[in-house]
Amino acid sequence: MDSIEKLFRDLPSPAADRAALERNGTWDLAHFSRALTSFRPSQSSDPDREFFVKWTRSFLETQDFATLRSELGRLALDKAQIPDDGSAKSRQLKYHAWISQGRKDEEYPFKDEEISEGKPVGLLTGGHAFLPDKLTNPKTCANCAKPNTEAACGGCLVVLDSHVVMKTAYCSKGCQTQHWQEHKLQCLGRRKVCRAVSLIYDLFVMFQKKAWIDKQVASITEKQGITNIIHDQPDEWAFQGKPFVRCFPSGIAPSEEHALAVLFDSECQQLLCTCQGLVKLLLLPLCKTLQEVEIMPRNAYRPTCDMRHDTAHNTMYNQHVVLCATLKSGEQMAIDIAGAQFGWRETVAPWGVWISHRVAGKPCPQPFGHAQQCMQMLYPFAAPQFVQASESQRSSLAQKMQVAVQNKMKEHKAPSAHELYKLDDVAFASCRSAMLSGAEKALDNGLRELHESKVGLCYIDARGQWQATASKEQAEALKRVWLTDEDVKTAKDKGRDLRLIYQLRCKNQGTRQKFKAAGLNMP
Template sequence: MGQDSSAEQDPTVGQDPTFIQHPAYGQYGEELEMEPESATTQSLAADQKPTEGQEPEMDSVEKLFEDLGGPHGRNISDSLSDNKKLQRILEEFLGRPASKDPDYQYLVKHAKKSFVDGPSNTSYLRQQLAHLAIQKTFSRKDQSFKARQLKYHRWLALGMKSESYPFQNRDPNGMPSTTRIGVLVNPTACASCGKRGANMRCPNCCSLQDEAHVLEKTAYCNKKCVQDHYKAHQKDHMFRRLHEATYMYRLAKIYRKNGLLYLIDENWDRAGITGRHVFIPPPKGLAESEEMYLGLLLWAQAEEVKLSPSFLIDYILQPVCKEIKIVYTQTRNVLSPHCQMSADGKVTNLNLHRHTVLKLTLRSDETYVLDLSAPQFGWKETLAPWDAWTNLRAFISDSEPFRSGSKKAIESTAELTGLDKEQQVARTKLMKEIVKEVRNIKDLGETLNADDHDFQQTKYMFTRMIENKIFLVIKNEYHKPEYRLWLCGAPNYGVRVSKSYTNVLKELWINPKEYDKLKESGTDMRKWWGDRIDGKLKDNLDTSGLTIVTGTSPQPLNLRDLTNRQK
C-alpha cells in the first residue's frame, strides 16, 4: 500500500492494475489441449468477411489468445525468450483489424502499455488478464481460446485453490484450500527434534499473538527443544508490534467483490499538503475481525524479512538453527485474496507476486517455515513444518542463504519507494533498541526451567519491554516535525518526509479542515499546492542526480535563505 501514482482510471474495465515485479507460478502450468472455438467466437470471426477464395480470418482478440498458447505458468514468466515472443504476438495483434469484442479496447490499451518502457513484459500482461478475468463470468460450454485463458487467470487471481481448478479434464493434485496444516502434522511429534510421543506443550504460543495464528499447541519432548523453538515464537510477536508502530498507509475503506477483499487507499495528496506525521495508527476500526486486521496490517510485508528484521532474526534464530534460507514462492490455496487499490485506481493483486518466507533448519535437522505475513492470505499458521506447509500453501521457485541486512542494503533496494525506505530505517532502529534490552532480561534457559508463575512473569516483562521501547522510540524520534510528510510538485507529485525542509514547509502546510474545504469547493489541489510551493523548494528526485524543481518556477529561491529567514 505504497504511495499512489498518477495512473489514469481505465474506462473500459474498471481499474488499471499495477506491474508485477517478481512473479513465480506453480506446477499446474502444463500446456492444455485447446478445444474448438465457441459460438460467440465464431460469430465474431464471421464479422470479418473474407474475399472469395480466402479462408475466414479469425477475430483479432481470439487470435491474440490463440497465439498466447494454452494457459501456462510453470516457470517465472519474465524471461527474455518469453518477452520476445510476447512482443511479437502483441505487435501482430495491434496490426490486425479492430474487433467487435467488448474487451478489445482494454486489450489494445495494455498491449500498447507493454511497450512504453522497452520490451513487453509477460508478468505485466498476466496482471492485466487477471484483472479482466476477475470481473467476468464464463459459460462451461465456452471453450474459446479467450475463455480458457481468462478462466485460468481468474483462478490465479483468486489464489490458486485446488478445488476450483478451472479445467475439468485436468484436476490438479493437492488438498482443498480449507485443509488445516495441523491435521497434516502428527500432534504428538516434537516440533523441535521430530521425536514421537512428545508430552510437553509450548506454554506461551496460545497467548503470544493469538491462538488462531500459531500452529495448534506445539508439542515438545524436553526443555531443550522448548528453548530452541520458543525463540521463533518470540520473533512472531515482535513482528506484529513493529508493524503496528510503523504503519503509514491511510485506508479509506475496504469491501468485498468478485471473491476479493479490496483495500482502498486514501489520496496521499491530503497527507502531504497537511503535513501528516509519517506513522499513524493502523486501521483496526475497518476490520471485521482480528484475522482481517492482521491481514491488513501485514499486507505486502513478506519481502521485509530480508530488510529491517534481518539482524534480529540473526540474533534470535541463528543460534538454534543449522541453516536459515530465504525462499521465494508462488502462493496457492489462498483463503482470503486481497487487492490494494490506490486513490488513482492502480490495483495490486499479491497472488500474482512472489511470496517470501524463511526456511529454518534446526540443529535436530527438522525444517520449518516462518511465514511472518501469512495472515494477509487468510492463513492460520505463521510457523509450521516445512513439508506440510509446502504441500498445501506454495510452490518453491528459488532460494538463497539468509544474510543480515543493513541500512546500506535497505537504501539499495530498488523496489522500495522513499517512504518505504524511511519505514525500514525506523524499524531497524527499533529492532536494535529491542535487542539491547533483551540481554537485560532473565536468561532464557533459566526462564524455561522456571515454574509457571515465574515463566508468565518473565513473558510479561518481555512483552512490556517491547511495547515500551517501541513507544519511546516512536514518540521521541518520529513525532518530531522533521518526520511530517510533504507533497512534491510537478511532474511526479510524490510524498516525502520533510526533514531539512521542515522550517520552510511549516509556513506552507495547511490544516486538514482547510484542505477539505478547498477540495469540496472544487479546487484542483495539486495545482493549488504547486502554485503555493512554486520556487520555494527543490529536491533531487532523479537517481542520476538530475535536480527537478517543484512547483512551476524554473528558478527556485535559495533554500538556505528561506530556511534561515526571520518569521
C-alpha cells in the same frame, strides 16, 4: 482470427505455466513478453480491446509482469460470467480468476482435461486458513505404529483454534515413555522454535502497527474471497504533509484478520530486512541452518489485493518469502510470519507438510541475509528519496525495539535465546510480557521523537514527485503550504482542485525565500 484471441493463444497455457513454475519457481516472463510484443490491437474488435491496449503498452514499458496478471484476474472477476465457449480467452480468464482467488486445488477450473496443482485434501471448517487436518494430525503411534491413536505428546502439541498444527501421536503412556529418548531432541526443539516464532510474530505485528509506512488506506473490503485494500487519492496525503511512518489505522478493518492481512501485504521481506535483528536474536541460535525460501503461493484462504491508483496488485502473483529452519534435531520447520496476507493462520509448521500444501512449483532457497543484502544493494540506486528516508526511520525504530527487548531479557536473567527458552512456563511468560511491554514503550517513544523532529513528512516538489522532509527547517518552510483536514474538506465541498491550492500557496514570495534557505525545490 481476432488479434486478442491470438494473444491468448500465444500466452502460456495453464499446463505450460505450471511447468515453468515447477522448473524455475517463477513465471515464464519470456513467453508472456513474446506474446505481447506480437499483439496487434488494430486487428481486434473484442469488447475488451482497450484494456489490452493499455496493459500491453504498460507491460512493454515496465516489464511489470505481476501487475499485468493481477489485472487479467481482475478483468475476469469483474465479468458477470466468463463464456464457456472453449476459446483461448475464456480459458485464460478462468485461469487468472482462479489464481486471483487463491489458487485453491479443489477449484482448479480444468480438472477434466489437465492435471491440477495437487490432489485436494479434506479441509475442516475455515478452509485453507489452516493446513489440512489429514497432514497435521497424525493418527499413527510414533513408537509402535499402531493406527487410529488419539493421544499426543503434550510438550510439542500445537493447537490453534481447535486445529492441530503440529503433533506427535502415541497410543499409550507406555509407548510415549519408551520413545522419549528418541523423541526428546525433536520435542525440545519444537517447543523452543514455537516460543521463538510466537515472540517474533508478536513483535513484528507490533512494529507494523506502530511503524506503518507509505499506504494511504481509506478502506478495507472483502469481495469474492479477496481482501481489497482501497486507497485515498495519492497526492492528497502529500498536500497535507503527512508523515510516511505512522500508526496503522486499525479501526478501518472489518476484523482483526483483515487488519493483519493488510499489515503483512507484500511485507514478508521487511521482517528479513528491517527487523532481521530480531530473527538473529531470537531464532537463529536454535538452528543448524536457516534459509530464506522464495515461493509462489497456493491454496490461499483469502489473498490480498492492493488497489493503489485503481490498479490491481494481487499478492497471488508475487513471490512470497518464508524461512526454512533446520533445527538441532535435524527436523525442518517452515516459519511464515507474514502468511496472514493469504489468510493463513499458522506461523510455524513442519516444512514438508507446509510446502506440500502452500507452494506452487519449485521452492527457491536463498541463504539467510539474502533479502537484506539485496535491499542494501538496490535501494540507494532504485528507491525514491522518500522510500529511502522512510526505511531509514523504520530501521532506527526496529533497532530501538531490539535494544529494549535485549534489556528485558537481561533483567530476567535470560540474556541469550538459549537461556530464554530454558525458562519454565511461568518465568518465560513473565519475561515475554516484559519484552513486549519494553518493545511497545521503545516504539512509542521513538515514534514521538520522530514526529517531533519533523523529518519524513511528505511533500510534492517542482517535478511533481513525492519527497520526504530532511530537516525541521524544511518542515517549517512548508508549514504554510500544507493543507489541513479542514482545508481539504472545504475544498472538496466547493469542488476546488487541491493541487491548484497547493501550487498557489507555493508562489508566495516570502514562502519561496524560506524554500530556498531550506534547500527545497518547489513548484
